Structure formats: C-alpha cells, structure tokens
Amino acid sequence: MSLGEIETPTLLVDLDAFENNLKQMVTDTIGTNTSIRPHSKAHKCPVIALRQISLGAAGICCQTVGEAEVMVKSGVSDVLVTNEVVDERKLRRLTALGKDATIGVCVDHPTGVKSLDDAAVANGTQIDVLIEVNVGGDRCGVDVGDSLLSIADQITRSRHLRFRGLQAYQGKAQHLRQYQERKAAIEHSTRIARSAVELLARHGTPCEIVSGGGTGTYPFEVGSGLYNEVQPGSYIFMDGDYQLNCHKTGAAGGCFQQSLFVYTQVISLPRRGTAVVDAGLKAMAFDSGMPTISDMPSVHYRGPSDEHGILDTGYAACGLELGAKLKLIPGHCDPTANLYDHYVVIRGDRVEAAWPITARGY
Numbered sequence: 474m475s476l477g478e479i480e481t482p483t484l485l486v487d488l489d490a491f492e493n494n495l496k497q498m499v500t501d502t503i504g505t506n507t508s509i510r511p512h513s514k515a516h517k518c519p520v521i522a523l524r525q526i527s528l529g530a531a532g533i534c535c536q537t538v539g540e541a542e543v544m545v546k547s548g549v550s551d552v553l554v555t556n557e558v559v560d561e562r563k564l565r566r567l568t569a570l571g572k573d574a575t576i577g578v579c580v581d582h583p584t585g586v587k588s589l590d591d592a593a594v595a596n597g598t599q600i601d602v603l604i605e606v607n608v609g610g611d612r613c614g615v616d617v618g619d620s621l622l623s624i625a626d627q628i629t630r631s632r633h634l635r636f637r638g639l640q641a642y643q644g645k646a647q648h649l650r651q652y653q654e655r656k657a658a659i660e661h662s663t664r665i666a667r668s669a670v671e672l673l674a675r676h677g678t679p680c681e682i683v684s685g686g687g688t689g690t691y692p693f694e695v696g697s698g699l700y701n702e703v704q705p706g707s708y709i710f711m712d713g714d715y716q717l718n719c720h721k722t723g724a725a726g727g728c729f730q731q732s733l734f735v736y737t738q739v740i741s742l743p744r745r746g747t748a749v750v751d752a753g754l755k756a757m758a759f760d761s762g763m764p765t766i767s768d769m770p771s772v773h774y775r776g777p778s779d780e781h782g783i784l785d786t787g788y789a790a791c792g793l794e795l796g797a798k799l800k801l802i803p804g805h806c807d808p809t810a811n812l813y814d815h816y817v818v819i820r821g822d823r824v825e826a827a828w829p830i831t832a833r834g835y
C-alpha cells in the first residue's frame with residue numbers, strides 16, 4: 474500500500490527516522506557505564522520495546538501495571554515500573570509478574586513498602602525495589618534524610634523485596650529550553666542523588682542502581698559518574714515540544730529526527746486563507762500546544778475542535794487542495810500515541826507494517 478491510500482486521521486511512524494533515533498541513543502551510551510532502559514510510556518507498543526531490547530537495552534521502564542503486564546506477556550523479561558503503586562489489587566497484579574520476569578518498582582513511603590511486600594509474599598515472588606528520591610522534580614519521592622534510611626532498612630528486612638538502589642528522575646528538567654539550564658538542573662539532581670547514595674552507604678546499604686534521565690537530559694546523567702541507567706522515552710519519536718530544546722550549539726532540535734506524525738486530510742476549503750482538516754482534539758494531544766505541519770512552515774494549525782482542525786493557509790496560494798493529505802507533528806508524543814490502536818509504519822511512501830499499541834491500560 475502507498476501512504477496516499479491510508480485513511481485519516483492515522484498515526485504514522487517514519488521507519489528511517491525512527492531507526493536513526495534508536496541507533497543514535499545506543500551510540501550516545503557506548504563506552505559509558507550507563508545502560509539504557511527506555512521508557513515504554515512513550516510508545517506503549519511491545520514491538521518497539523522488543524526492538525529496543527534487541528539493540529542492547531537493559532530492560533524496559535513502564536509507568537503503569539497495565540503496561541508492565543503487556544510487556545511481560547510479549548516477552549520483555551526485565552521491567553521497572555518507575556512509579557509508586559499502592560492499590561492492593563494492582564500490587565497483586567504487579568508482583569504476580571515476578572513469576573515470569575524480573576520486576577522492579579519504586580517506593581517512597583513505608584506503607585507502600587509493606588503493601589508491596591505483602592503482595593509479593595502472597596504471590597511467592599521476589600521484587601526489585603528502587604527508592605524514589607526527590608531530586609528537584611517535586612513529584613513523587615522522599616527527601617534525603619531519616620525517612621530514606623528507614624525505608625531502605627524496611628526493604629532490606631522484607632524477605633520478598635530486594636533493595637537495588639535509587640530512582641532519581643528529574644522530570645521538570647527535560648524541557649528546559651537552554652542546554653546550560655538542563656545541565657545545571659541535572660548537576661543539582663546529581664548532587665542530591667549522590668548525597669542519598671552516600672548516606673545509605675554510611676548506613677551499610679549500598680546502591681547498585683541509580684536510574685533517571687529522559688530525552689532532554691540523558692547526556693548529563695550519562696556523564697555524571699553516578700547514574701548507571703537512563704530512561705529516555707520520547708527520543709524514538711520526538712515531538713513539537715522537544716524540537717524546541719536547544720543544544721550545545723544554541724540551535725534548536727538535535728540529533729533525533731521527527732518520526733511520529735498524525736496523518737490528516739483537508740476536508741473543507743471554506744474561505745480564502747482557511748483549510749479544515751480531519752484531525753482535532755480526538756486525534757492528538759494539545760497540552761504542549763498546536764501541531765506544526767511537516768514541510769509546510771507557512772501553514773499554521775490554528776485550533777482544534779473534536780474532529781476538526783482549522784489551518785491558516787495564508788492568502789498566497791499554498792497549493793492545498795481538497796483531499797490533500799498532510800503530516801502533522803504533534804506537540805507531545807506520549808499522550809498522542811495513547812489515542813491510537815496502532816502505528817502505521819512507513820518507509821518513504823510505502824506502508825511496511827502496522828504495530829499494535831496494546832499497552833494503554835492501567
């Protein structure tokens with residue numbers, strides 16, 4: 474099938490750009506002591522997770538128990554849930570996965586540790602545990618101090634839990650626009666994470682793993698001398714927001730290419746200067762702003778409604794005809810991918826595959 478035959482709206486993955494991105498991340502970590510554990514929250518697709526593993530990823534990160542279940546069922550043998558799970562039923566589901574795979578999860582509260590251990594005991598499994606430390610993201614995570622020590626102590630005394638180290642992810646730093654701002658934020662995070670490692674070591678609890686980092690900051694975690702695992706997700710696809718991050722040279726963009734597009738069709742040319750496409754609120758996420766239009770910098774996506782998108786085409790003829798199909802670059806890749814049942818995978822103008830997006834549950 475050729476691309477033009479595909480019905481819209483559809484989520485496209487450009488295979489050449491996607492494969493470039495996979496290889497680029499491997500290249501950036503070769504010769505370092507940092508493993509890649511890509512985050513599957515970006516794609517929710519076992520086909521992609523298995524490709525990442527075949528290129529040397531140590532395992533996969535998941536954000537939800539539902540994602541972890543699908544990944545394990547699809548053959549991923551090492552999963553870290555980079556989140557706190559406290560619901561009793563979810564903990565039962567999560568710890569049951571320990572029968573078939575190495576399962577890790579984050580904790581930041583003694584009650585959570587107790588519930589996790591109870592569930593692991595009930596399932597007869599052993600679960601790896603990372604304590605999440607607040608390294609400046611101000612989301613989940615304990616501060617460095619007595620509660621960190623007492624949670625570590627509780628984990629080491631739990632027979633069905635294995636203390637492995639720290640989750641030290643700084644989410645707020647990922648989209649800081651300037652290279653130096655991101656660098657400074659991760660230097661700060663590294664100082665906090667290092668103080669946690671040193672405190673635990675003084676109390677006889679060594680950390681094997683310090684994990685964190687995303688697409689925006691992973692070079693700094695890799696170069697920190699402390700982090701030995703990074704968790705990038707969006708690098709495989711990129712999006713409008715990440716394209717705005719500036720790199721060392723000061724230029725926006727970087728070595729990753731845009732590989733994710735929402736394919737859409739012009740369904741109306743109601744007035745001069747306006748075109749209407751069939752991709753609106755239900756076709757992509759708008760939390761990071763409007764999409765841009767690939768290869769058409771003079772056409773602007775002005776606003777969505779449920780099934781419509783209004784384009785300002787300008788009064789000069791921009792060549793958009795009724796029925797024309799366009800590639801939109803969404804502002805934010807993760808919540809956009811979460812809206813579709815599969816990726817339509819293209820190489821050039823040929824459709825090569827459909828990859829199911831099966832790990833969207835909680």
Ligand SMILES: Cc1ncc(COP(=O)(O)O)c(C=O)c1O
Pocket residue numbers: 512514515534555642644647685686687688689704705706707708
């Ligand atoms: C815990 C954690 N690790 C890694 C990532 C991956 O970040 P990115 O998609 O920006 O690479 C995220 C994204 O939100 C995250 O929450």
